[in-house]
Structure formats: structure tokens, C-alpha cells
Amino acid sequence: MAAFDNCHIPNCIFQxxxxxxxxxxxxxxxxxxxxxxxxxxxxxxxxxxxxRGSTLKASNEPELLDPDLxxxxxxxxxxxxxxxxxxxxxxSMESIEAHNGQxxxxxxxxxxxxxxxxxxxxxxxxxxxxxxxxxRMNVQSExxxxxxxxxxxxxxxxxxxxxxxSKLIPKLIYxxxxxxxxxxxxxxxxxxxxxxxxxxxxxxxxxxMNIAKWFISxxxxxxxxxxxxxxxxxxxxxxxxxxGPLIERQPAMTIPPYFAGPFSSVKERYLSTINxxxxxxxxxxxxxxxxxxxxxxxxxxxxxxxxxxxxxGEEGRPFxxxxxxxxxxxxxxxxxxxxxxxxxxEWAYTTNKAEAFSSPTYFLPDEFYEGKKDVLSPSEHALxxxxxxxxxxxxxxxxxxxxxxxxxxxxxxxxxxxxDELNALKRAFLQIPDEEEEGWPRTEEEWVEGMLIKWxxxxxxxxxxxxxxxxxxxxx
Numbered sequence: 113m114a115a116f117d118n119c120h121i122p123n124c125i126f127q128x129x130x131x132x133x134x135x136x137x138x139x140x141x142x143x144x145x146x147x148x149x150x151x152x153x154x155x156x157x158x159x160x161x162x163x164r165g166s167t168l169k170a171s172n173e174p175e176l177l178d179p180d181l182x183x184x185x186x187x188x189x190x191x192x193x194x195x196x197x198x199x200x201x202x203x204s205m206e207s208i209e210a211h212n213g214q215x216x217x218x219x220x221x222x223x224x225x226x227x228x229x230x231x232x233x234x235x236x237x238x239x240x241x242x243x244x245x246x247x248r249m250n251v252q253s254e255x256x257x258x259x260x261x262x263x264x265x266x267x268x269x270x271x272x273x274x275x276x277x278s279k280l281i282p283k284l285i286y287x288x289x290x291x292x293x294x295x296x297x298x299x300x301x302x303x304x305x306x307x308x309x310x311x312x313x314x315x316x317x318x319x320x321m322n323i324a325k326w327f328i329s330x331x332x333x334x335x336x337x338x339x340x341x342x343x344x345x346x347x348x349x350x351x352x353x354x355x356g357p358l359i360e361r362q363p364a365m366t367i368p369p370y371f372a373g374p375f376s377s378v379k380e381r382y383l384s385t386i387n388x389x390x391x392x393x394x395x396x397x398x399x400x401x402x403x404x405x406x407x408x409x410x411x412x413x414x415x416x417x418x419x420x421x422x423x424x425g426e427e428g429r430p431f432x433x434x435x436x437x438x439x440x441x442x443x444x445x446x447x448x449x450x451x452x453x454x455x456x457x458e459w460a461y462t463t464n465k466a467e468a469f470s471s472p473t474y475f476l477p478d479e480f481y482e483g484k485k486d487v488l489s490p491s492e493h494a495l496x497x498x499x500x501x502x503x504x505x506x507x508x509x510x511x512x513x514x515x516x517x518x519x520x521x522x523x524x525x526x527x528x529x530x531x532d533e534l535n536a537l538k539r540a541f542l543q544i545p546d547e548e549e550e551g552w553p554r555t556e557e558e559w560v561e562g563m564l565i566k567w568x569x570x571x572x573x574x575x576x577x578x579x580x581x582x583x584x585x586x587x588x
Contacts, residue, residue: 319449
């Protein structure tokens with residue numbers, strides 16, 4: 113049975129931590145006991161200010177890819193098409209940056225008829241420290257998501273799974289996707305949103321109008337459960353598209369079936385994620401010391417907010433798709449801001465309409481990331497205006513009231529313990545104005561002190577507090 117790796121220390125029998133997955137210095141994986149321990153050599157070096165600065169090596173290097181077999185395979189999948197060029201080794205930095213990301217290695221395949229496809233291969237190495245099976249489930253879900261949206265009339269890349277009779281190395285986990293022409297919109301910076309005091313340009317307003325139209329097209333594809341699209345069997349030739357388990361960035365479980373779901377409500381979905389991480393904290397397989405107590409407290413608090421939220425508990429169908437990694441460069445554009453398609457559907461999931469139609473992540477203002485006032489950004493105001501002009505005041509209202517979903521997903525993705533962001537998360541759920549925060553904690557110490565009192569009867573918290581990591585017995 114495939115499971116997560118054990119600790120890198122010889123003879124250690126404990127499972128390596130799942131968050132963070134690798135040491136950022138040496139890129140080895142360590143258990144809770146050895147993450148910050150002298151046997152972890154580079155930890156000692158870091159205490160002395162030494163930083164190796166090494167880089168991760170992808171497990172699926174271009175050397176593993178046989179161009180002749182790729183040519184044969186794509187021509188069999190596209191009858192009548194002939195491969196003109198396989199861009200296995202891009203010869204410019206621009207090409208490398210355009211096609212390859214942290215999580216995927218992508219090879220561009222040009223056909224003689226003018227079409228282009230991408231071979232999208234999952235990268236593993238230290239960034240995905242788990243067995244191949246959850247990664248295969250991951251890519252199968254992305255293929256299913258693209259197929260159901262593409263055939264439903266949404267501008268996304270058509271996608272083809274790895275053929276069962278593929279002659280390529282079995283360890284390669286990949287699919288093929290139709291290449292989407294266009295580039296990211298020029299006014300959206302790669303790292304920062306448009307400042308709240310800076311007006312939106314006319315061309316960008318036109319582009320955001322097209323984004324609104326693209327979002328509206330998502331209504332064409334409805335789902336009956338909350339989870340991630342997938343196939344009913346591993347043989348996609350005789351299977352049907354269904355909503356399956358929720359494919360998260362990190363598997364919810366370290367043994368099969370790896371992922372939980374599907375679910376009937378947003379509340380059930382998020383409580384499942386929160387509870388799985390609480391369990392991992394108690395088992396000391398989630399975060400490094402000494403972050404486990406504060407992380408456990410944050411998850412307890414978050415679970416309470418979700419449990420008490422009426423909207424999240426509603427089981428009203430239909431459900432809609434949500435892009436789980438909607439960065440600025442995943443929306444491809446041409447001309448005067450026409451949206452040619454949205455790419456990179458890894459980790460996509462179905463959810464209620466309130467979350468599905470919240471503004472994309474790259475529309476969020478600077479204040480969001482600072483835990484300050486939940487003002488709408490210029491891009492969000494432009495999206496509201498676009499929906500109103502299109503006669504969709506209902507969607508404009510969803511954008512205006514979506515902060516709790518955005519803060520929830522941001523916290524679960526990054527797992528930062530920051531008192532300003534934790535306060536903002538609470539405000540968003542309880543709809544409390546900023547100015548009514550009098551008496552709330554202002555430092556992490558104040559927050560932890562208050563949470564330890566509030567949750568003092570929780571059995572898991574008692575165990576973590578009574579068994580600090582320094583006192584654990586280390587294996588010989």
C-alpha cells in the first residue's frame with residue numbers, strides 16, 4: 113500500500129511532516145521530532161546563518177521524454193494530424209517561463225494544421241512528497257474538469273488523458289491539452305494587485321467586462337455534489353464524468369483513499385478539511401514544532417466559524433466549478449482584452465454559487481493580504497459594474513459579500529498564523545465592521561493566550577500542551 117515517506121534520518125520510524133513538505137534548505141523530509149533537531153544537519157547550519165541556496169530538481173526532467181513516442185502518441189490521438197515541431201528544449205528564458213511552472217513541466221507540440229497542444233506533465237520532487245496514486249487522481253480530475261467545461265461551452269483547454277497503451281515511461285504522469293492562444297492582461301502585475309487608490313484604465317474595464325462574461329458562461333455547467341470532477345473508472349474510454357473526492361493541494365489522508373468527499377454542502381466540505389488537519393496536528397504529522405499548538409488553535413477557531421455559518425450549511429443545488437489557483441496569468445487574452453481561455457485547472461472543485469462566483473484571487477486588494485479593512489479593490493468595483501451592466505445584479509451581490517470564502521481558502525492554502533489576518537477572517541464570517549474590533553487581540557501572544565483559555569477543555573489541545581516537542585523521546 114503506497115503511503116507518504118518516512119523521515120530522512122536513518123532508522124527513524126516516524127512519518128515525515130506534510131506541511132511544509134520539505135526543508136527549504138536541503139529539500140529533505142523530516143518528521144516532527146527531527147525537523148528542528150541537530151541530526152538534521154542543515155538546521156544546525158541555519159542557526160549559524162548558513163544557507164545553501166540549493167534548488168529543487170524536477171523528477172520529470174525533459175530527458176525522460178521521447179520525442180518520437182510523443183509524436184506517435186499525439187498523432188494517434190488526433191487522427192489525420194501531423195506533428196510539425198516538439199518544443200522539448202525551449203531555447204529562450206521567455207519560452208521556459210511561459211510553459212513551465214512550479215508544479216508542471218509543459219512541452220509545446222505544434223501540428224501542421226496550425227493547432228498546438230501542450231503535454232502537461234506533473235512535477236514531483238520535493239514539492240509533491242507523496243505517492244504517485246494521488247498525483248494520478250489529481251491529473252485525472254484536471255482532465256475531467258477541462259472536458260466537462262469545454263464541452264459545456266466554457267473557454268478552457270480541451271484535454272486528453274494519457275492513453276492506456278502509452279509507450280512512454282510509466283512513471284510519467286501527464287495529459288495533453290489544447291494550447292490556448294494569448295497572454296496575460298498587460299495591466300495586471302504578476303505579484304501585486306492594482307492599488308485601491310489607482311483608477312482602472314478604460315482598456316482594463318473592457319477586459320474585466322469580458323471576464324464577467326466568462327464567469328457567466330460557467331452557469332452552463334451544473335453539478336449535483338461538492339468535490340472535484342473525475343471519471344467513474346480509471347478507463348476513461350468507457351467511464352462517465354462524475355463529481356468525486358475533493359482533490360486538494362495536499363491529500364487529506366496519508367494512506368488510500370487519500371482524498372475525502374464528495375460532499376452535499378460547503379460546510380461539510382470545509383469541516384472535513386479542517387478536521388483532517390486537526391487529526392494530523394494531534395498525530396504530529398502536519399506542521400513543524402513549535403507551530404503545532406497555535407495551528408491547532410487556529411483550526412479549532414476556524415471550524416467553529418464554519419460550523420455556525422448558515423449559508424455554508426445549505427444543501428441547495430446546483431453547484432458550480434471554482435478555479436483553485438486563479439492567478440493573473442491563468443487568464444489568457446488577445447486584442448482588446450478578449451478572454452481566449454482560462455488555463456491550469458489543477459485542484460478545481462465544485463462549490464455553492466456564492467463561492468464559485470466570488471472575484472478571482474488576483475482581484476483582491478493589498479489590504480486583504482495585510483488583514484486590514486475589507487474594502488473592494490478597483491478591479492472588484494469594475495467587476496461589480498460589469499455584472500450590473502449585463503443585468504446580473506445577483507452576481508454583483510455575490511462579489512460584494514464573498515470575503516469569508518476568500519479568507520477561508522487563503523488561510524487553508526497558506527496556513528499563516530498572523531493575528532491581523534485571523535481577526536479579518538473572524539470579521540468576514542461574523543460581518544463585523546473593522547471599527548468594532550475594540551478589545552480584540554493585537555499580538556500573536558494575546559491571541560494564543562485567549563485561545564488557550566477558550567479551548568482549554570479540548571482533549572487534543574490538552575495533549576499537545578502537555579507533551580511539548582522537546583520532551584519527546586528520539587529514536588536511536
